[in-house]
Amino acid sequence: MKLLVIAFALSAASAPAFASDSVHGLWLTEAGTGTVRVADCGDGTPCGIIETAEIPDGEPATDVNNADPAKRNEPIIGLTMLDGFEQSGDKWKKGRIYNPEDGKSYKSSIQLDDDPGVLKVKGCIAFLCQTQRWTRVEE
Template identity: 75%
Template sequence: MTRLHPSSARPISVSLISLGLLASALPAAASDTVYGLWLTEEETATVRIADCGAGPMAGTPCGVVETADIPEGEPTTDVNNADPTLRDEPIIGLTMLDGFERDKDKWKKGRIYNPEDGKSYKSSIRLDKDDPDILKVKGCIAFLCQTQEWTRVD
């Protein structure tokens, strides 16, 4: 397997899926926020969640692929994207999570992009109530949902 790092990829400007986080006037402790670096449940990628930045999504979380284990010989670009013009974009730097709205202790009404099938799904994210180093990432098609647990990386 080849582990790709952000230094080997150019950033993409298209936001396919991002996570949103509400900015706080007071800085929160690292364990009290969805911001940070997260290892996916399959342990095949890390996703950096940070403020989406300026514009309409400012103050909300966006999740960008920071590293990915891609089997040797497999494409390192978004070949399954439904939009043919985006299929040459690298997986590293790909925005997976965005469009979230704050709702008490979770972020909802967001989107998650799955580069394995090139599709976007409705999503919500929240910290586990008992362990703030676990992020519950839910993706849904209509009323069918699946939740993954991502682990915070120090």
Template identity: 45%
Template sequence: MKQSQIAKTIMLIGGLLMTTPALASGSINGNWVTQDGDAIVKIGKCGNTVCGRLHKYLVTPPNGVNQKDINNPDKKLRNRKLLGIAVLSGFKPDGKVWRGRIYDPKTGKSYRSEVSLRSPSKLKVKGCIAFFCQGQNWTRAK
């Protein structure tokens, strides 16, 4: 009887070890190229939640790489550089969707947001006002 339980435990552990790579590939963490192809957003842990920071420009903004957050409604934040700011913040998993907030530096507005992994290399990012959502497809950076 004990050998049977040990064998079952070993099989269970083996099965879990075999599924770990599949779970890791389902992560939203990593570097993502925005739909417009103008920037890379790095998604990862930020305290108890997940956030996405503007990591790299692929197209230089109008005021250069030191572009400031000039459209921010908070006048105190308009002098900060865009590079490095969290455009995705407070994301927590909710089933297959992650929910949080998205900031659009082009308009200075924040929206309720949902992020979902469509494949290991495709991320659906939505910003929503009430029931109206607008989405983008981001691609995992190589």
């Protein structure tokens, strides 16, 4: 597999430091196949942008499964996969998580685990939910 990595306009060196008790930061997905940077969307709510992803050789590095044909040529790296959250205590809920593997969006909530080095990311279809635990990447 080939690991694709992109340097955003704000590189890790110049990215703002966030408190360890914040959902903001760089997170390694539960499967260990990519990282997602969670930062402020510009309106005080968190957004998650895919920063790295393992793309198997020969597979497209674009959002080929997107339901919108106009978006199928957009790169996976840099894709917003978490957004639309509302804060409720120590939890962000009523957001959405986009899964580029199937091109679908799901209801989502995120919150820090008891261990602030772990982000609980929940995605739901109706009442069926799955929670992943993402690990904070020290920068």
